[in-house]
Amino acid sequence: MNILDIIEKKRDKKELTKEEIQYFVNGYVKEEIADYQMSALVMAIYLNGMTKKEITDLTIEMANSGEILDLSRLGKIIVDKHSTGGVGDKVSICLLPLVASLGVPVAKMSGRGLGFTGGTVDKMQSIPGYKTDIDINSFVENVENIGISMISQTMNLAPADKKLYALRDSISCVESIPLIASSIMSKKIASGAEKIVLDVTVGNGAFMKNIDDAKKLANEMIEIGKLANRETVCVLTNMDEPLGYAVGNNLEVIEAISFLKGIMPEDLKQVVLELGSYMIKLSGICADLEENKRKILENINNGKAFNKFVEMVKNQNGDISYLENIEKFEKAKYIEPIIAQNDGYIHEINAEEVGKVACNLGAGRVKKEDSIDYTVGIVFNKKVADKVKNGDILGYIHANDLERLKIAKEKMKDIIVIENSVKEQTKTIFGICK
């Protein structure tokens, strides 16, 4: 077998066999296949798609490219959560300590920023000292001892996805149903999840731009879950405007801390409640979704969710004084207001463009080896449908570079659309697939 024949076959829209998929996954992990050859193959998959059988074979091979974690010693049902990506998506940081505080064990392997979307690992690393790259034994021990651990993708869990994820990001091959489905499900299978709740985002700030594509992606992942004996529930959520108010690494952590202390933007609250209620249900603790939502709100109000977050950060070496006093987080050099240019109602805050602006300010990577700036981004004061007046402050741009700040300010004029007519509030939850 050789990689050129495999690239040619996919380029010519033919179905790859299980052996061919095994060959390129293993060859890439062992560095026997070069990045440029893998790039050609990934682009061919992106353009020509994959059959259901190919997607399942790819997922299983990627999961088997490293260790498959066995969490049975915890003696509880392990329910994992993942998002297909978004702008301002700090859901994991709010949700996971919350469900852990209700007895759902959380063993979460998160990703870095991808394309114009942010990544939970980058956000968590903006807490000084917090270690995301712990070994697998410490990861399992943490879950055993305090019920929660959030880490980055270690080299031993789905290493094929780790390499492919970074490669796809650097060659504009992210928005592909076969590649996203196999990426997410291989990680979830490798990290020992028995049940999986997925946030499938839809809109301009998501990789799936419309509900039909989001449903296709959801159904693909549900089917892989069935074949791998992992019950999977997908919640379709709106990503046309950024989730919550903050976009950027430490800015989002600050918003998540406030959320856990009870200051909850409505859209973020709805997503957390919906995903959380399913996580608790699948864990076998309580099947009543409304009761689960009530319990989640109770643990925000009584401080148990915030305390669990503090416990997790402390356990992974993070400086918890930042959580107690958010003023300690480093701030960007320039914090400039975004001013409304006219009276009216906000019709649009284009999430994809906001994500790109945040990336350009330094919050994300352009090349896979780029370092990121934890302090930059945008914090809005308003949401779509809000009424505003000419001269109102719509939010603040946080920047460390005057040239980049100038570009961001210019872009914001087109990103936030204000019109005279009243704008209806948009839905946050579009539906459930299971």
Ligand code: URA
């Ligand atoms: N999240 C992932 O883990 N993989 C993708 O491909 C997209 C979002």
